[in-house]
Amino acid sequence: MPRKTSKTRSADAIDWPAAIHTALKSQRVRQVSYVPDAGHKRLIELCHADKGMTAVPLTTEEEGVALAAGAWLGGERAALLMQSSGVGNCANALTLAATCGFPLLMLVTMRGETGERNPWQVPMGQATPEALRLAGVRTLRLERAEEASAVANTAARIAFEEQSAVALLISQQLIGVKSFEEKR
């Protein structure tokens, strides 16, 4: 896929977190757990505000892998929101998906990609796609706001209809790079 070198204003205007929220609703996701990331700020707010969803703040990301397994045992669908640094925390819990075939829908905002200003984010960010692959989790990429609805729906179908583990990696280019400068 050709990558745009700079975001256009029209792409910025597309409310891609709302598109993902709508996709989660249409896929009947009821439990949404998260460790916050700035890139997930709006989606987390939308899920908290949605009476048809239970938003579950986690202390660490692997809790969400287990929560999703429990939800599925009870007949509900779950999604798990995190930034890429949290993928490493999930490693052993992903055993649940690999050995039991639990559906798992992870939405991962990427750090450590092009333009990252915090070097401590780079190792895990760069390892994220391969770490997921090694753990048996399929990955999809979301690069452009206008694709958010289609890609999120595809990811959810992979999770709940194929009953697989899938991570939607949301590009740092889409989210924007954290500046580390005081807001004025």
Added chain:
Amino acid sequence: MKALNRREVVAALLERRDGLLVVAGLGAPAWDCTAAGDHPLTFPLWGAMGSACMIGLGLALAQPERRVLVVTGDGEMLMGLGSLATIGVLRPGNLSIVVLDNERYGETGMQKTHTAYGVDLAAVARACRFADARIIRTKAGIVAVRSGIYRARGPLLFQIKVRPDAPALVLPPRDGAHLKQRFREALLGTQ
């Protein structure tokens, strides 16, 4: 004081279990639950250490009309301490946790766990906004545990001090896909 026998404790909690949904932590708690009677509505773990309470939370949120019990060990609970804080945010009234506390990592050579040094899991649970959380040392206490699990408003945690012995292995099925599927069919019917 003579600590309790883990098999007798679990048998007492799981007899006449009605619609109780059970998640069993890996190792001895899973064997204890199996010794009390393999059941499709028990989901025993063989790995993913630290996950038991969060599986219980997902299940409790999905099935608010059913009682959910997590039976786990002190080692497994210690690995998932943060999940007590997460449960304390949601506070599901139908969730109970029983920690069979032998103060040892029983599957790996009986090394002492943190509870052997006095770490108090029930106090952690109380600090995490559980409706009730206690250390249980006596058979009389087990009656109250049973009453809590089946009737009281949760979330509840009972840290039950048990003897550090190793009763005979009574193993559940180890095919995870089978364990998942039989649980869902027993609870939800064939879908």
